Amino acid sequence: MSVAYKDLCLFPDVQLPTGFKMPKLDLYDGHGDPVAHLRGYCSKMRGAGGKDELLMAYFNQSLSGATLEWYTRQDASKWYTWDYLAQAFTRHFQYNIDIAPDRLSLAKIEKKPNESFREYGFKWREQATRVNPPMEEDEMVEYFLQAQEPTYFGHLISPVGKPFIDVVKMDEMVEDGLKSSKIMSYSALNATTQAIQNDIGSLPGQKKNDDVAMVVSGS
Numbered sequence: 001m002s003v004a005y006k007d008l009c010l011f012p013d014v015q016l017p018t019g020f021k022m023p024k025l026d027l028y029d030g031h032g033d034p035v036a037h038l039r040g041y042c043s044k045m046r047g048a049g050g051k052d053e054l055l056m057a058y059f060n061q062s063l064s065g066a067t068l069e070w071y072t073r074q075d076a077s078k079w080y081t082w083d084y085l086a087q088a089f090t091r092h093f094q095y096n097i098d099i100a101p102d103r104l105s106l107a108k109i110e111k112k113p114n115e116s117f118r119e120y121g122f123k124w125r126e127q128a129t130r131v132n133p134p135m136e137e138d139e140m141v142e143y144f145l146q147a148q149e150p151t152y153f154g155h156l157i158s159p160v161g162k163p164f165i166d167v168v169k170m171d172e173m174v175e176d177g178l179k180s181s182k183i184m185s186y187s188a189l190n191a192t193t194q195a196i197q198n199d200i201g202s203l204p205g206q207k208k209n210d211d212v213a214m215v216v217s218g219s
Contacts, residue, residue: 011057121168
């Protein structure tokens, strides 16, 4: 494999015009709407005067990771104009649009054990902004609540109608309560109740019912 400049650079003869200052570009890593990235790139490159060769030559400056690898492996001779490059880019990353989240998938995004509730909330909200047609704030809260496990859901009925960030803050309070054992998780409550039922199964029924009721009310 040749590492000569002419072989590594897809557009070796293209030079920035005098006085043009390269803008700071947003990087596309293969996630998100490719068309939205193209719009942002063209907006930032207005100083290039719409010249196709400049737009094509410096498009790699807006890419990272897998998308940059894709760019460097292309046959630039097939890109006669900017439109050819843009269409090839959109076709390759079209799957980001095809698998965009919908309202049903949002209700299935669960919190991972190793992430805080704030991290989870921001991740969920980021996915919600990709839903089409766009969701209103109260609809986001509704679907966010549906995605919660029983322990959190049981403490989050009151936030209905509040801003999304307020719901996240209340979730954090529940999370702190679980860590400090001030709140018993739904699964732990079930396990404790089952253990009591198993351990005192030979005792009179009234005693068993009283002990189980004590666990439920105490939680």
